[in-house]
Amino acid sequence: MSIKPIYLDYAATTPVLPEVMASMEEALSFEACFGNPHSAHDYGTAAAEIVQGAQRDLADLLGAAPNEIIYTSGATEANNLALQGAAYFYQQRGKHIISVKTEHKAVLEVLQFLERQGFSVTYLPVDSEGLIALQDLEQALRPDTILTSVMLVNNETGVIQPIAAIAEILKAKGVLLHVDAAQALGKIPVKVSELKAGLISFSGHKIYGPKGIGALYVQTKPKIHLRPLMYGGGQQQGLRPGTQAPFLVQGLTQAAKTVIQDLAEESTRILTLKERLWEGLSALSPNIQLNSPFSHSVAQICNVTFKGMDGEMLMNEIQNTLAVAQGSACNSTHIESSHVLRAMGIKQQDAHSSIRFSFGRYTTLADIDAVIKVFRAFYLHV
Numbered sequence: 391m392s393i394k395p396i397y398l399d400y401a402a403t404t405p406v407l408p409e410v411m412a413s414m415e416e417a418l419s420f421e422a423c424f425g426n427p428h429s430a431h432d433y434g435t436a437a438a439e440i441v442q443g444a445q446r447d448l449a450d451l452l453g454a455a456p457n458e459i460i461y462t463s464g465a466t467e468a469n470n471l472a473l474q475g476a477a478y479f480y481q482q483r484g485k486h487i488i489s490v491k492t493e494h495k496a497v498l499e500v501l502q503f504l505e506r507q508g509f510s511v512t513y514l515p516v517d518s519e520g521l522i523a524l525q526d527l528e529q530a531l532r533p534d535t536i537l538t539s540v541m542l543v544n545n546e547t548g549v550i551q552p553i554a555a556i557a558e559i560l561k562a563k564g565v566l567l568h569v570d571a572a573q574a575l576g577k578i579p580v581k582v583s584e585l586k587a588g589l590i591s592f593s594g595h596k597i598y599g600p601k602g603i604g605a606l607y608v609q610t611k612p613k614i615h616l617r618p619l620m621y622g623g624g625q626q627q628g629l630r631p632g633t634q635a636p637f638l639v640q641g642l643t644q645a646a647k648t649v650i651q652d653l654a655e656e657s658t659r660i661l662t663l664k665e666r667l668w669e670g671l672s673a674l675s676p677n678i679q680l681n682s683p684f685s686h687s688v689a690q691i692c693n694v695t696f697k698g699m700d701g702e703m704l705m706n707e708i709q710n711t712l713a714v715a716q717g718s719a720c721n722s723t724h725i726e727s728s729h730v731l732r733a734m735g736i737k738q739q740d741a742h743s744s745i746r747f748s749f750g751r752y753t754t755l756a757d758i759d760a761v762i763k764v765f766r767a768f769y770l771h772v
Contacts, residue, residue: 400750444643465572468591468606475616484534520549548691557586576649599645603638661689670762701742
């Protein structure tokens with residue numbers, strides 16, 4: 391029986407927790423609520439109660455109102471609904487959007503689509519540590535700017551952007567703010583009142599929940615309007631029609647409860663792992679560079695450049711032992727180097743020789759020591 395590689399790709403996806411699976415199974419049973427939550431009979435009512443209860447609980451966890459939570463198939467759909475929905479609804483005010491060069495492709499490709507529809511997009515640069523400059527944002531604002539999209543936690547580096555400060559600047563100009571928080575929930579505190587963003591995207595499978603479920607927070611005071619992407623039965627205030635899946639909604643909420651409850655303890659434990667990994671790797675060569683500054687990145691992501699190494703050779707050497715990534719999972723089939731690292735000023739060759747290590751609930755110190763051992767052996771033979 392072959393031994394599986396050590397899993398250090400939690401930023402790509404997480405395993406579903408046992409308590410999450412149990413909550414989903416309960417919501418699937420004949421006795422509980424397998425019915426259509428939009429049906430008027432008892433089976434439908436039972437299913438609707440599960441959805442509404444989970445929605446209330448998730449809203450409480452985020453500091454939102456239940457009617458501000460719109461369920462989607464994941465953060466990608468939530469990003470599309472937020473960006474396209476807001477752009478089309480408010481286009482009479484203007485057609486200028488601001489974002490950041492290091493955003494996830496689920497934001498960047500939506501914006502590129504909107505550019506083809508006649509919208510104008512300004513992509514803000516970042517510094518060598520992955521942060522935008524607030525003065526760059528202020529200078530990019532125009533009278534026709536209607537929307538800005540900035541990721542809270544970067545999926546490749548773990549860098550945390552100053553969303554609250556960004557929101558204050560935009561509020562003064564009457565510009566909407568969308569935040570992709572898929573990598574933030576469960577890693578840092580996420581409260582809508584503190585972020586002050588009107589639109590926030592979440593994903594279930596990044597927080598030990600099921601794939602196929604996510605959510606979009608849509609502020610109601612003052613109310614933000616969106617044009618829906620789809621039309622059908624008018625469910626979810628007409629913003630996301632279709633039959634809701636109680637077991638997925640239940641799974642998302644249970645996952646959020648668990649990661650938020652354990653956030654402080656897990657973040658402290660995982661920070662120890664990140665520190666241990668960096669201490670071990672940095673001792674191997676002065677040409678190993680950290681791209682996830684400890685001062686403003688989450689503990690769960692550690693992006694490292696192995697300067698002078700052939701990226702393909704490096705990955706081939708470790709792939710049977712370690713499950714890691716060279717960028718986001720969405721780009722894993724592409725040979726091109728990370729657009730995030732290149733935006734940080736890292737040369738293309740070095741970006742191609744970079745690895746994202748991401749840690750989670752099942753990562754141990756023994757795993758980290760094994761990783762260091764693998765790279766120590768690699769450096770001894772090159």
